[in-house]
Amino acid sequence: MEIREITVRRMQMKMKQPFTTSFGTMQDKHFLLIEAKDGSGRSGWGESVAFDAPWYSEETVETNWHIIRDFLVPLLLDAEISHPDEVSGLFSSIRKNNMAKAAVEGAIWDLYAKQHDMPLAKALGGTRHQIEVGISIGIQESLEELTAVVRQYLEEGYKRIKVKIKPGKEIEIVAGLRQAFPDIALMADANSAYTLADTPLLKRLDDFGLMMIEQPLASDDIIDHATLQKELKTPICLDESIHSLEDARKAIELGSTKIINIKIGRVGGLTEAKKIHDYCQGKGVPVWCGGMLEAGVGRAHNIALTSLPNFILPGDTAASSRYWEQDIIRPEVVMEDGYITVPNGPGIGYEPDFESIEQFMTDMWTFRRGEPFVL
Ligand code: OSB
Ligand code: MG
Numbered sequence: 001m002e003i004r005e006i007t008v009r010r011m012q013m014k015m016k017q018p019f020t021t022s023f024g025t026m027q028d029k030h031f032l033l034i035e036a037k038d039g040s041g042r043s044g045w046g047e048s049v050a051f052d053a054p055w056y057s058e059e060t061v062e063t064n065w066h067i068i069r070d071f072l073v074p075l076l077l078d079a080e081i082s083h084p085d086e087v088s089g090l091f092s093s094i095r096k097n098n099m100a101k102a103a104v105e106g107a108i109w110d111l112y113a114k115q116h117d118m119p120l121a122k123a124l125g126g127t128r129h130q131i132e133v134g135i136s137i138g139i140q141e142s143l144e145e146l147t148a149v150v151r152q153y154l155e156e157g158y159k160r161i162k163v164k165i166k167p168g169k170e171i172e173i174v175a176g177l178r179q180a181f182p183d184i185a186l187m188a189d190a191n192s193a194y195t196l197a198d199t200p201l202l203k204r205l206d207d208f209g210l211m212m213i214e215q216p217l218a219s220d221d222i223i224d225h226a227t228l229q230k231e232l233k234t235p236i237c238l239d240e241s242i243h244s245l246e247d248a249r250k251a252i253e254l255g256s257t258k259i260i261n262i263k264i265g266r267v268g269g270l271t272e273a274k275k276i277h278d279y280c281q282g283k284g285v286p287v288w289c290g291g292m293l294e295a296g297v298g299r300a301h302n303i304a305l306t307s308l309p310n311f312i313l314p315g316d317t318a319a320s321s322r323y324w325e326q327d328i329i330r331p332e333v334v335m336e337d338g339y340i341t342v343p344n345g346p347g348i349g350y351e352p353d354f355e356s357i358e359q360f361m362t363d364m365w366t367f368r369r370g371e372p373f374v375l
Contacts, residue, residue: 001038001081001082001083001084001108001111001112001115002038002039003036003037003038003076003077003081003108003111003369004037004038004039004368004369005036005037005077005366005367005368005369006034006035006036006037006073006076006077006104006107006366006367007034007035007037007364007365007366007367008032008033008034008035008065008068008069008073008364008365008366008367009032009033009035009357009361009363009364010030010032010061010065010361010362010363010364011029011030011031011032011033011295011328011357011360011361011362012028012029012030012360012362013028013029013031013295013324013328013360014027014028014029015027015028015029015293015323015324016322016323016324016325017138018138019138019293020138020139020140020164021056021138021139021164021166021189021191022139022164022165022166022167022190022191022192022193023055023056023191023192023193024053024055025138026051026052026293028052029051029293029295030051030052030061031047031048031049031050031061031295031298032047032048032050032061032064032065032068032103033045033046033047033048033295033297033328033357033361034046034047034048034068034103034104034106034107035107035352036076036104036107036108036110036111037111038111038115042111042114042115043111043114043352044106044107044108044109044110044111044112044113044114044347045106045107045110045297045347045348045352046102046103046104046105046106046107046108046109046110046297046301047103047106047294047295047297047298047301048061048064048068048099048100048102048103048265049099049102049103049263049264049265049266049292049294049298050063050064050099050100050265051292056191056240056292057099057219057240057266058096059097059098059099059100063097063100064097064099064100064103067094067097067100067101068100068103068104069365069367069373071094072091072094072100072101072104073104073367073373074373075090075091075093075094076090076104076108077367077368077369077370081108083112084105084108084109084112084270084271085271087101087104087105087108087269087271088101088105088268088269088271088272091104091105091268096243098243098265098266098267098268098269099265099266101268101269102264102265102266102267102268102269102270103265105268105269105270105271106264106269106270106297106298106301109123109124109269109270109301110301110347110348111347113346113347113348114346114347116346117346118346119304119342119343119344119345119346119347119349120300120301120304120347120348120349121303121304121305121307121342121343121349124270124274124304124305124307124308125274125308126304126305126306126307126308126342127307127308127309128306128307128308128309128311128342129307129341129342130339130340130341130342131303131306131307131311131314131315131317131339131340131342132159132160132313132314132315132338132339133158133159133160133314133315133317133318133319133335133338133339133340134158134159134160134161134162134185134288134313134314134315134316134318135153135158135160135161135162135316135318135322136162136163136164136189136291136316136318137149137150137153137161137162137163137164138164139163139164139165139166139169143172143173143176143177146163146173146176146177147176147177147180150163150177150180150181151180151181154181154184156335157335157336157337157338158314158318158335158338159185159314159338160184160185160186160187160211160313160314161177161181161184161185161186161187162186162187162188162189162214162316163177163186163187163188163189164188164189164190164191165188165189165190165193166190166193167193167194167198167201170188170190170201170202170205171201171204171205173188174186174188174205174208174210175207175208178208178209185211185314186208186209186210186211187210187211187212187213187214187237188205188210188213188214189213189214189215189239190213190214190215190216191214191215191239191240192215192216192217192218192219192240193216194216194217195217195218195224196217196224196227196228198216199228199231202216202228202231202232203231203232205232205234206232206233206234210234211235211313212234212235212236212237212258212259213232213234213235213236213237214236214237214238214239214261215237215238215239215240215241215261216228216236218241219240219241220240220241221241221256222238222241222247222250222251222254222256222257223254223256225238225241225251225254225256225257226254226255226256229255229256229257229258230255235258235259236256236257236258236259237257237258237259237260237261237288238251238256238257238260238261239261239263239266239290240266241256241257242257242260242261242262242266242267242276243266243267243268244267244268244272244276245267245272245275245276245279248260248276248279248280249279252279252280252283252285257285258285259285259286259287259288259313260276260280260285260286260287260288261287261288261289261290262276262277262287262288262289262290262305263289263290263291263292264289264298264301264302264305265292265298266290270301270304270305273305274305274308277305277308277310277311278310280310281309281310286310286312286313287310287311287312287313288306288311288312288313288314288315288316289302289305289306289311289315289316289317290315290316291315291316291317291318293323294317295323295324295327295328295329296320296327296328296329296332296333296350296353297328297329297348297350297352299317299320299327299329299333300329300333300343300348300349300350301348302315302317303317303333303340303342303343304342304348304349306342307342314338317333317340318335319332319333319334319335319340320332320333320334321334326356326359327353327356328352328353328356328357328360329348329350329351329352329353330350330351330352330353331350332350333350
């Protein structure tokens, strides 16, 4: 694969509504867009999912920019690779910084698929033509408001409702929603807000038939989750704790998780995501694709990944309109009757909308093979 130049754009977009989790509220979304170009004018696109502040993980937009500029781009523009699966090996001398790595690797995957005139989904081994979609709803002011929001998304067609919970609000939220919607596919995400001392409280959630509880305990834990899972009927799904195939293997062997939320950024890219998918498939562990409030490019990567066969459960990859007045791709991602159609054009299958990209861009740098790095 010939990679001639890499352009990094700093982007700033505002979400339609603020999104609140147990760790904080977000509305302004800052992120990096990566464009990798070959000699024939083709471009592959990637999106960094790190947030402004290190709440969800230790990475931020700023640390991503540092790692991409000072380490990943120089490694890539100095190497010859023939397949995107080689990128993670090339980056293996750099520890962690998975979201930075995934953003660059994502651009290379898109470029590769375009060079071979095939959809990214197909290049990854995807088999689905449409994916089932759920929606993740942030913490609301009151149960009444939450119930109204859930009702609206159910009417739009979303197949699964995920709500954020936090200590002191969980029983009220889950019991209230279950009463209003006895039969829906419902799950709760705690974003690491509890400890083992909360086991009696979390056991009470067993009464409400949740599909799963996502990441109840510490973001770096896989031991206490195994202890908790023994006490709960509700399956535990790990999000924050899983950064690699090795993490997934250990968590599954320990009995810490029965379902895995795969986020491309958190695990360092599509190659690792696919490895986790394949391993889980072999173990009979269902996976689904998590979201990081992505703009169109990241969303398109999630859709391609979700086309793989073991993405059995609906993910968090909702329509563009759920987040943005105007997205940065054309067409934008649409959901119909609870499904998103996997595009069949080359690469991510959506075109970058340059007018929109320019509108939201605050800075841009280009690095070329064989040229010294100047900022
Ligand atoms: O834990 O899955 C999470 C958003 C920001 C940070 C963490 C999470 C989330 C979501 C929203 O749940 C997923 C989305 O709609 O993109
Ligand atoms: Mg989560």
